[in-house]
Amino acid sequence: GRQVSKGATVSVIEGDGIGIDVTRAALAVAGAALAREGAAPLTLQPVRAGAGYYSETGHDIEPGGEEKAGEADAIFLGAIGLPAIRHADGTEISPHLRLRDRYQLYAGVRPVKAYPNAPQRLADPRAAGIDLVIIRESTEGLFYSAAVHGRAEVIGSEEVRETLRISRKTTEKLHDFAFRFAARRAEKGRSGQLTCVDKANVFTSMAFFRQIFDEVANRYPDVPRGYNYVDAQALDLVRQPWAFDTLVMENMFGDILSDLAGGLVGGMGMAACGEIGDAIGLFQPAHGSAPDIMGQDKANPLAAILSGAMMLDYLADTRGHKGYAAAAARIEAAVESGFAANALRPMEFGGDMGTRAVTQVLLDTIG
Amino acid sequence: GRQVSKGATVSVIEGDGIGIDVTRAALAVAGAALAREGAAPLTLQPVRAGAGYYSETGHDIEPGGEEKAGEADAIFLGAIGLPAIRHADGTEISPHLRLRDRYQLYAGVRPVKAYPNAPQRLADPRAAGIDLVIIRESTEGLFYSAAVHGRAEVIGSEEVRETLRISRKTTEKLHDFAFRFAARRAEKGRSGQLTCVDKANVFTSMAFFRQIFDEVANRYPDVPRGYNYVDAQALDLVRQPWAFDTLVMENMFGDILSDLAGGLVGGMGMAACGEIGDAIGLFQPAHGSAPDIMGQDKANPLAAILSGAMMLDYLADTRGHKGYAAAAARIEAAVESGFAANALRPMEFGGDMGTRAVTQVLLDTIG
Numbered sequence: 001g002r003q004v005s006k007g008a009t010v011s012v013i014e015g016d017g018i019g020i021d022v023t024r025a026a027l028a029v030a031g032a033a034l035a036r037e038g039a040a041p042l043t044l045q046p047v048r049a050g051a052g053y054y055s056e057t058g059h060d061i062e063p064g065g066e067e068k069a070g071e072a073d074a075i076f077l078g079a080i081g082l083p084a085i086r087h088a089d090g091t092e093i094s095p096h097l098r099l100r101d102r103y104q105l106y107a108g109v110r111p112v113k114a115y116p117n118a119p120q121r122l123a124d125p126r127a128a129g130i131d132l133v134i135i136r137e138s139t140e141g142l143f144y145s146a147a148v149h150g151r152a153e154v155i156g157s158e159e160v161r162e163t164l165r166i167s168r169k170t171t172e173k174l175h176d177f178a179f180r181f182a183a184r185r186a187e188k189g190r191s192g193q194l195t196c197v198d199k200a201n202v203f204t205s206m207a208f209f210r211q212i213f214d215e216v217a218n219r220y221p222d223v224p225r226g227y228n229y230v231d232a233q234a235l236d237l238v239r240q241p242w243a244f245d246t247l248v249m250e251n252m253f254g255d256i257l258s259d260l261a262g263g264l265v266g267g268m269g270m271a272a273c274g275e276i277g278d279a280i281g282l283f284q285p286a287h288g289s290a291p292d293i294m295g296q297d298k299a300n301p302l303a304a305i306l307s308g309a310m311m312l313d314y315l316a317d318t319r320g321h322k323g324y325a326a327a328a329a330r331i332e333a334a335v336e337s338g339f340a341a342n343a344l345r346p347m348e349f350g351g352d353m354g355t356r357a358v359t360q361v362l363l364d365t366i367g
Numbered sequence: 368g369r370q371v372s373k374g375a376t377v378s379v380i381e382g383d384g385i386g387i388d389v390t391r392a393a394l395a396v397a398g399a400a401l402a403r404e405g406a407a408p409l410t411l412q413p414v415r416a417g418a419g420y421y422s423e424t425g426h427d428i429e430p431g432g433e434e435k436a437g438e439a440d441a442i443f444l445g446a447i448g449l450p451a452i453r454h455a456d457g458t459e460i461s462p463h464l465r466l467r468d469r470y471q472l473y474a475g476v477r478p479v480k481a482y483p484n485a486p487q488r489l490a491d492p493r494a495a496g497i498d499l500v501i502i503r504e505s506t507e508g509l510f511y512s513a514a515v516h517g518r519a520e521v522i523g524s525e526e527v528r529e530t531l532r533i534s535r536k537t538t539e540k541l542h543d544f545a546f547r548f549a550a551r552r553a554e555k556g557r558s559g560q561l562t563c564v565d566k567a568n569v570f571t572s573m574a575f576f577r578q579i580f581d582e583v584a585n586r587y588p589d590v591p592r593g594y595n596y597v598d599a600q601a602l603d604l605v606r607q608p609w610a611f612d613t614l615v616m617e618n619m620f621g622d623i624l625s626d627l628a629g630g631l632v633g634g635m636g637m638a639a640c641g642e643i644g645d646a647i648g649l650f651q652p653a654h655g656s657a658p659d660i661m662g663q664d665k666a667n668p669l670a671a672i673l674s675g676a677m678m679l680d681y682l683a684d685t686r687g688h689k690g691y692a693a694a695a696a697r698i699e700a701a702v703e704s705g706f707a708a709n710a711l712r713p714m715e716f717g718g719d720m721g722t723r724a725v726t727q728v729l730l731d732t733i734g
């Protein structure tokens with residue numbers, strides 16, 4: 001029968017460069033998976049933003065665009081930024097950092113998973129078992145001072161100071177999210193150990209971050225926990241990444257370690273990301289806009305496609321949309337089986353498949 | 368004939384845990400290499416400091432110890448800190464962070480080199496060619512706010528703020544040091560490319576860091592230069608570390624990336640470090656005090672021994688001591704040939720050799 005219940009609404013910011021290509025791929029695959037489940041389709045609301053838009057209009061997002069983006073159930077974002085288009089101080093156009101702030105998207109979820117036949121950087125065969133998630137706080141930490149917020153203190157041409165902020169309010173929400181997330185991982189058969197990554201040996205703010213972790217941990221006695229300093233964690237990610245399950249950390253640390261971990265299992269073309277706030281989530285591949293290959297059908301759309309699956313999961317969880325969780329699982333299974341059968345061979349990994357070909361494999365599998 | 372010229376003086380802070388074991392190994396090897404070259408011996412001045420000293424006396428360094436340490440030509444430090452002994456705010460005992468500050472040890476030099484038969488984490492055979500140096504600014508950046516300096520802003524139990532500081536003065540010296548360092552690498556047959564690692568796309572301070580890099584670069588037109596964002600650099604260190612030669616970056620970034628890079632070629636037991644200031648240098652293995660294996664003859668002393676070689680090189684360069692550069696080269700060659708012959712098999716890498724056995728191999732080679 002015809003689906004009558006209304007689907008979720010999604011604000012779509014295609015952005016710059018390959019952001020445009022991979023967004024279309026992700027939304028096509030999400031649409032196909034929902035249709036296959038007989039679930040209500042997404043209603044898409046485009047929002048213009050990015051460096052290209054800025055160079056045309058002098059604004060990094062359309063008038064009222066920040067507000068408009070938040071009127072949907074979720075936001076999907078392709079990629080933003082063009083190296084040649086910068087602010088006077090040298091920083092890049094970054095309206096999405098304001099979106100993280102405005103919608104308090106404190107929990108940046110970045111899964112890192114080894115797929116069969118995808119590049120494996122580490123020699124140890126246990127690396128085939130890499131399956132971890134980095135939870136990057138995404139509204140404060142050092143990014144409290146990101147140029148787009150105008151909080152850097154510039155002292156003539158002699159000095160610049162930034163402020164790293166750790167607040168109890170955000171950190172409690174972050175750790176609570178992380179413990180619940182790790183508990184769900186345990187239900188799915190993973191170890192579900194949650195590691196607090198910090199630099200509590202040197203910084204008062206980081207000792208504070210760890211102290212709040214311990215306070216919140218008391219509410220989750222069944223979740224195994226661990227601790228690691230950020231420098232030791234960087235080393236452990238090359239030495240024994242298979243030993244970790246869920247890692248929670250400050251914003252700048254998460255930015256660095258999630259790219260590092262992504263590199264272990266291929267590269268940024270697999271790096272999905274969901275940034276979850278109290279009322280809305282923003283989903284985007286964690287890679288950049290790669291303007292050198294834009295519009296050439298070369299970009300690997302899998303990070304975007306997997307981010308789309310995370311979005312459907314989020315919509316099922318928070319908005320109760322029927323069939324959305326099954327559609328998400330279907331996309332993930334299609335990526336898994338596609339790699340296992342060596343049917344997914346993205347150019348990023350030296351394969352013969354461009355954006356469209358990779359997308360088509362998934363559309364065919366999903367049927 | 369008998370050596371009559373006076374040798375260099377070195378302040379020795381053995382510190383905590385395995386710091387004591389590896390310091391003795393490093394000084395024994397340095398002494399043997401100097402003797403073999405007929406060079407004047409080091410005069411050692413012990414300075415007590417560390418977490419053990421703190422728990423006995425309530426002070427993290429002996430009275431007047433900071434000043435005393437700086438009266439020598441160089442400082443050698445084993446390792447400092449014991450996890451169980453902390454300040455009230457949870458941070459660890461870190462007098463060496465004050466030494467970095469007091470003596471403006473702005474250039475933290477951390478070589479990362481693949482030795483034959485040492486563990487290799489990466490599958491790609493090109494990883495055998497890893498030979499890069501991270502230059503970590505070591506006095507400001509985020510560490511401007513390290514707890515030991517008392518600059519964190521604690522707002523009740525609600526919030527902690529730290530200050531990241533980038534000053535023109537220190538950054539100019541840092542980049543100048545890095546360009547000269549890269550130029551010397553080129554003379555020794557390496558590419559000598561200098562990469563500025565920052566987050567100039569997001570932070571005003573980092574755009575400033577990059578701007579000063581470009582200003583200083585004008586004085587070194589023959590040094591090839593590159594740029595990378597810190598997150599992309601973390602990824603590149605697992606994807607193609609052999610493509611890099613010298614990397615210069617902010618303090619916290621350097622802390623993280625030097626451990627990561629050290630992990631690629633074995634672990635912290637190989638991580639030598641020299642922290643160079645205008646008037647003095649401090650040399651120490653970059654690893655911790657590992658109290659779990661202290662006094663058990665298990666620690667890998669090679670990071671300390673290679674730090675000792677860096678110290679001799681520094682003393683030759685800045686104090687003109689005869690035979691010191693040759694002694695340094697002799698130690699490095701002994702480590703290289705020891706690994707090549709599989710005669711160096713540290714327990715850290717699953718081998719059968721403790722601290723004393725590794726040290727003895729080098730003493731025997733040096734003769």
Ligand SMILES: CC(C)[C@H](C(=O)O)[C@@H](O)C(=O)O
Pocket residue numbers: 081094097255286568569598
């Ligand atoms: C482009 C940049 C603003 C962004 C960040 O640092 O957050 C990116 O690196 C990411 O990881 O999403």
Ligand SMILES: CC(C)[C@H](C(=O)O)[C@@H](O)C(=O)O
Pocket residue numbers: 201202231448461464622653
């Ligand atoms: C122990 C700590 C203070 C130190 C640092 O972060 O500088 C260590 O990690 C290092 O890299 O030397």
